[in-house]
Amino acid sequence: MLYRLRHDFHLSIITLLGACAMFGVTPFAVFRFYSGNIPAGVVDLVIMFSICSVVGYAWRTGDNRRSGFLLAVLACTGAVVVGTMQGDVGIFWLYPAMVTSFFLTSARVAVVVNCLALLVLVIHDVAFDSREQMMSFVTTSVVVSCCAYIFGRRNEHQRERLERLATHDPLTGAKNRRAMEEDMQAAVANHERTGAPYTLIIFDLDHFKRINDLYGHAVGDEVLTECAGLIGRYTRKTDTLYRFGGEEFVLLMPGVRAEGVQAVAENLRHKLANELGYPVGSITASFGVAPLHETDDADRWMARADDALYEAKATGRNRVVIRQAPVAARESGTGESPASAPLI
Ligand SMILES: Nc1nc2c(ncn2[C@@H]2O[C@H](COP(=O)(O)OP(=O)(O)OP(=O)(O)O)[C@@H](O)[C@H]2O)c(=O)[nH]1
Numbered sequence: 001m002l003y004r005l006r007h008d009f010h011l012s013i014i015t016l017l018g019a020c021a022m023f024g025v026t027p028f029a030v031f032r033f034y035s036g037n038i039p040a041g042v043v044d045l046v047i048m049f050s051i052c053s054v055v056g057y058a059w060r061t062g063d064n065r066r067s068g069f070l071l072a073v074l075a076c077t078g079a080v081v082v083g084t085m086q087g088d089v090g091i092f093w094l095y096p097a098m099v100t101s102f103f104l105t106s107a108r109v110a111v112v113v114n115c116l117a118l119l120v121l122v123i124h125d126v127a128f129d130s131r132e133q134m135m136s137f138v139t140t141s142v143v144v145s146c147c148a149y150i151f152g153r154r155n156e157h158q159r160e161r162l163e164r165l166a167t168h169d170p171l172t173g174a175k176n177r178r179a180m181e182e183d184m185q186a187a188v189a190n191h192e193r194t195g196a197p198y199t200l201i202i203f204d205l206d207h208f209k210r211i212n213d214l215y216g217h218a219v220g221d222e223v224l225t226e227c228a229g230l231i232g233r234y235t236r237k238t239d240t241l242y243r244f245g246g247e248e249f250v251l252l253m254p255g256v257r258a259e260g261v262q263a264v265a266e267n268l269r270h271k272l273a274n275e276l277g278y279p280v281g282s283i284t285a286s287f288g289v290a291p292l293h294e295t296d297d298a299d300r301w302m303a304r305a306d307d308a309l310y311e312a313k314a315t316g317r318n319r320v321v322i323r324q325a326p327v328a329a330r331e332s333g334t335g336e337s338p339a340s341a342p343l344i
Pocket residue numbers: 171204205206207208209210212216217218219220221224245246247313317
């Protein structure tokens with residue numbers, strides 16, 4: 001639970017704001033029942049129950065986008081209902097509701113949700129004592145929303161930038177090793193839960209040092225960038241490329257079954273050998289491939305792909321070696337195919 005809170009920014013915001021709303025609304029619900037204002041107390045209870053349900057939904061499904069949107073709608077609707085029922089005692093709830101919208105959903109969606117809430121209050125026109133009060137409330141709400149919008153957009157922008165810096169390799173644009181480790185853990189967990197197939201391909205450009213030595217580091221950099229672009233063009237949107245280090249890349253491919261990995265890896269090897277190289281002639285790569293096995297954890301899975309790559313290098317380069325199942329699984333007969341299968 002703590003791991004998810006620490007690593008999932010949106011979920012932590014949804015949980016925090018949900019908890020704040022609960023702490024904020026609970027005393028009012030108690031007070032309203034205590035003072036005999038049953039309808040307002042019931043509204044507070046409904047708001048609290050709905051907030052708990054949405055936070056629970058976010059934790060269960062991991063669908064932060066929908067949960068954040070629902071929570072923003074709920075907060076603004078609750079504020080409008082309380083404002084309508086309580087008049088000027090209640091309408092002030094719209095201020096925190098409007099601000100939290102910008103934390104829960106995208107800035108543009110928050111603007112729409114806030115405008116609708118304000119519009120309903122104005123059209124309904126029972127929450128205000130006078131026109132002047134209505135105008136003041138609308139103006140201050142718009143000012144609050146504008147400030148929150150600017151803050152929200154800046155926040156979104158900076159978070160995206162930081163996330164990109166933390167998860168991507170600046171030279172090639174591929175994801176970095178840290179992101180790879182997280183995605184592999186997620187893939188293993190998903191495989192355990194649903195049995196969905198995944199394949200890991202680790203490939204390393206052959207004799208890359210020569211390119212640097214002969215043509216310079218800048219050309220070497222160009223080749224690495226071109227390689228990442230090429231792989232991006234010949235793989236699916238659901239496949240993810242990571243730069244493992246130096247001239248070594250990893251591809252995480254969901255939906256690729258053990259039977260299909262040979263064709264996929266061979267195709268990529270051909271594409272690289274035939275299309276990568278400008279301005280220095282043909283460049284090849286060696287491939288180690290490991291379909292995810294039920295007995296794998298992320299480390300074992302990577303070690304198997306790495307072993308296969310090592311073998312591909314040792315047995316002549318520009319080739320694909322596939323390790324279908326871990327040694328223990330092969331020996332006990334639960335593996336899908338014999339040991340390694342060097343393919344050229
Ligand atoms: N241009 C450039 N070169 C890099 C970068 N990162 C690592 N390298 C170089 O990649 C080369 C890797 O050399 P080796 O590990 O000997 O591998 P290799 O020459 O490809 O040989 P094999 O892998 O055995 O085929 C080294 O010369 C590194 O300096 C980078 O970001 N840009």
